[in-house]
Amino acid sequence: MKLKTITKLVIIVSSLGLVTGITGCFKSKSAQTGNHKDMIVVDNGEDAPTLDPALTQDTQSSRIIYDLFEGLASFDQKMQTIPGLAETWDISKDQLTYTFHLRQDMKFSDGTPITANDVVFSFQRIVDPKVASPYNILGSNIVNGQAIIDNKLPPSALAVSAIDKSTVQIKLVHPDASFLAICAMPNLGIVSKSNINKYGNNDWTQPGKMVNSGAYKLTEWVIKGYILLSKNSYYYDAKDVSINQVKFMPIVDFSSSLSQYKSGNIDITYRLPIDQYKTIKREMPEQEHTVTQEGLYYYDLNMTLPKFRDNLKLRQALSMAVDRSALVKVVLGQDQVPAYSYVTSTVEAGKFAGLDYDWAKWSRDKQITEAQKLFKDSGYGPNNPLEISISYNTNDLHKKVALAIGSMWQEVFGENSIHVTIANQEWKTFLKARNTANxxxxxxGWIADYDSVDSYTNLYQCGNPQNNSKMCNKEYNNLLAQAQQTASPEERVDLIRKAIQIAMDEYGVIPLYQYTYYRLINPKVKGYEIEGNHLDHVQSKWYKF
Known part of the structure; x- marks a missing residue:
């Protein structure tokens, strides 16, 4: 069965151009630059759905927002939290009160002052129901934050206050060792209160209207064309920003990205063709960089649908039937790690390792036998075939994964017992459909926002906007709440481990693999220390020629 499945996968991925062995089209010399002498051109992989910090929930938007806005804190290339718009801060002994001291004489890109009132306004937006941030959970631990999110108090009740024009005080409900890292997230980039009040929540992000606090300002935005940023001369550290312009290209097709890189039209790729990974590594070793990423690729089962919600055995069968080893070795082949847990084994230095499903250690034949039994017991078979559709945003990699998993399900359960279709959608349309359980x-997929298990546990919480499967176990939420309250680091880990196990027993999502990412960087680009960037959070102000 295993050999037959792998053989079928090889046939599938070969037909998609995954197994090609192409070598002739590569040159050992570096890609030549085009006409952009004082501009870096970056492939961003997709159109950015939004440039509003409060509304971002995706990699493409966040990458650009890191350039346009800065938070109270920021981060270096080792992903360590460092001062941002706040030069210093004080933390009370009980770790519940943070007092931030802003840098003196800072200005937005239009020359107006950045004040404590802008910081207060930015934090209020993240919890304001009218803004409807998908990341409103970032404000839930601030005093009154959850009540505001639940529309029980006005945003003005949030315990973020301006002590004076350059001092901000924030009061927390419980201690959070990750709070400074949260203050460096793109969602809490500081925006101009007067700018948004002038144009409104829907229009202020347009070129010519947007005002920025980051190293760059928005110059042009052509939907499905490009986004052009220019250096913000009012940025507090403008003297150390070397590149005057950054152009982001939404190149969805990986082969096109590679072609444009080789011709000198782009300087940094986003992703590259899977089938040419080994060839690229061999032919362009100084330009190719592969990095293990703190993130998970997984499938959501829509738990609002009775066929999933009311059938645990079906959910178990679908997860167990996926041959993750074949997926990462045959289909992907970029050193990804098979995933059998809802968190990685690497987050927080491995404190949450060892939570894999017990059946992950079984032989493949035993996994298949048990999956078939569970599927039959779930009520499906030749006389009652399961109809199932896999949705993904338009992208060659996602298509290949969907075809492979569909093939595995049909191979394990029988083509007469399960009918699998796949459907791609444009990025914005897909996000909306997934967010609304359509x-x-x-x-x-989830890339950790910072090195904390909280980046993953939020994904499975009842009512969390990032919980796309919509599964809900209240005991899970209760254990996480207890973990937040405890002052004991050991007890926190123990409570969270128990919570994760409860979520995994729900089988609402199917973990598939831990990400790696690989990209090409033109040798002319200096200052980008990619090897240690396991979160893949990037700021263009690091780039130099």
Whole structure:
């Protein structure tokens, strides 16, 4: 069965151009630059759905927002938290009160002052129900934050206050060792209160209207064309920003990205063709960089649908039937790690390792036998075939994964017992459909926002906007709440481990693999220390020629 499945996968991925062995089209010399002498051109992989910090929930938007806005804190290339718009801060002994001291004489890109009132306004937006931030959970631990999110108090009740024009005080409900890292997230980039009040929440992000606090300002935004940023001369550290312009290209097709890189039209790729990975590594070793990423690729099962919500055995069968080893070795082949847990084994230095499903250690034949039994016991078979559709955003990699998993399900359960279709959608359309549970099975992925298990546990919480499967176990939420309250680091880890196990027993998502990312960087680009960037959070102010 295993050999037959792998053989079928090889046939599938070969037909998609995954197994090609192409070598002739590569040159050992570096890609030549085009006409952009004082501009870096970056492939961003997709159109950015939004440039509003409070509304971002995706990699493409966040990458650009890191350039346009800065938070009270920032981060260096080792992903360590460093001062941002706040030059210093004080933390009370009980770790519940943070007092931030802003840098003196800072200005937005239009020359107006950045004040404590702008910081207060930015934090209020993240919890304001009218803004409807998908990341409103970032404000839930601030005093009154959850009540505001629940529309029980006005945003002005948030315990973020301006002590004076350059001092901000924030009061927390419980201690959070990750709070400074949260203050460096793109969602809490500081925006201009007067700018948004002038144009409104929907229009202020347009070129010519947007005012920025980061190293760059928005110059042009052509939907499905490009986004052009220019250096913000009012940025507090403008003297150390070397590149005057950054152009982001939404190149969805990986082969096109590679072609444009080789011709000198782009300087940094986003992703590259899977089938040419080994060839690229061999032919362009100084330009190719592969990095293990703190993130998970997984599938959501829509738990609002009775066929999933009311059938645990079906959910178990679908997860167990996926041959993750074949997926990462045959289909992907970029050193990804098979995933059998809802968190990685690497987050927080491995404190949450060892939570894999017990059946992950079984032989493949035993996994298949048990999956078939569970599927039969779930009520499906030749006389009652399961109809299932896999949704994904338009992308060659996602398509290949969907075809492979569909093939595995049909191979394990029988083509007469399960009918699998796949459907791609444009990025914005896909996000909306997934967020509103308008799907059957949906591809999902999560790159940790910072090195904390909280980046993953939020994904499975009842009512969390990032919980796309919509599964809900109240005991899970209760254990996480207890973990937040405890002052004991050991007890925190123990409570969270128990919570994760409860979520995994729900089988609402199918973990598939831990990400790696690989990209090409033109040798002319200096200052980008990619090897240690396991979160893949990037700021263009690091780039130099």
């Amino acid at each position: 799907y059957d099975v949906a591809r999902d």
